[in-house]
Amino acid sequence: MSLNPVGQEFLAFVFYFLYANFFEWAFHKFLFHSPRIIKATYKAHHLVHHQRYKYEIESYEWQSEYEKDHIAMDWFALPLFVGFHLPIFMLLQWATGWQSVWGGVGAVVAYYAVYEYFHYFMHVPSNRWFERTRAFKFSKEHHRIHHKYMNENLNVFLPIADMCLGTYRSIASVAAQTAGPVSTGGKDAVPPIPAPSKLSRKEA
Ligand SMILES: [Zn+2]
Numbered sequence: 001m002s003l004n005p006v007g008q009e010f011l012a013f014v015f016y017f018l019y020a021n022f023f024e025w026a027f028h029k030f031l032f033h034s035p036r037i038i039k040a041t042y043k044a045h046h047l048v049h050h051q052r053y054k055y056e057i058e059s060y061e062w063q064s065e066y067e068k069d070h071i072a073m074d075w076f077a078l079p080l081f082v083g084f085h086l087p088i089f090m091l092l093q094w095a096t097g098w099q100s101v102w103g104g105v106g107a108v109v110a111y112y113a114v115y116e117y118f119h120y121f122m123h124v125p126s127n128r129w130f131e132r133t134r135a136f137k138f139s140k141e142h143h144r145i146h147h148k149y150m151n152e153n154l155n156v157f158l159p160i161a162d163m164c165l166g167t168y169r170s171i172a173s174v175a176a177q178t179a180g181p182v183s184t185g186g187k188d189a190v191p192p193i194p195a196p197s198k199l200s201r202k203e204a
């Protein structure tokens with residue numbers, strides 16, 4: 001295909017942004033909700049973030065007695081994501097002859113930024129303009145369901161991988177069965193952890 005380098009980078013951005021959606025799904029499932037690969041990410045997310053912020057709205061949204069922490073990933077997460085992917089992007093650019101490295105790096109940075117920004121304001125409502133959009137409200141409720149059913153809704157803001165890989169739980173299906181207890185239980189249960197003030201990790 002004869003496409004100029006800018007067009008190639010743009011297509012690469014779209015392709016890699018979509019890829020990032022599946023990467024997020026896998027990362028969330030295997031590093032945030034399983035201790036097998038890295039214990040620190042499991043502890044920070046599964047044991048701390050999910051324990052602090054639960055499905056019930058008064059728990060899901062930040063309350064004044066909380067510290068505004070245990071939401072964002074550590075600062076070095078983005079350099080790690082870019083560093084991990086850069087050799088892959090370079091290899092694929094070399095193999096295909098397509099100008100695509102910058103599109104890939106841009107997609108990783110953009111995906112990470114939207115993920116962190118959205119996730120933070122899902123838990124800490126601040127009445128920003130985008131919080132009133134239908135897309136954000138949908139994502140916020142989609143993620144709230146994940147705080148109840150941790151094996152489902154593993155995408156935070158765009159549930160493409162959830163839909164493709166069978167982990168999508170719709171808002172309507174949960175609303176229809178709100179008669180039951182809303183706290184986590186069974187395979188989704190997490191053990192109790194120390195009071196939030198005694199926690200020191202600042203991570204998702
Ligand atoms: Zn969350």
Ligand SMILES: [Zn+2]
Pocket residue numbers: 028032033045050146150
């Ligand atoms: Zn999670």
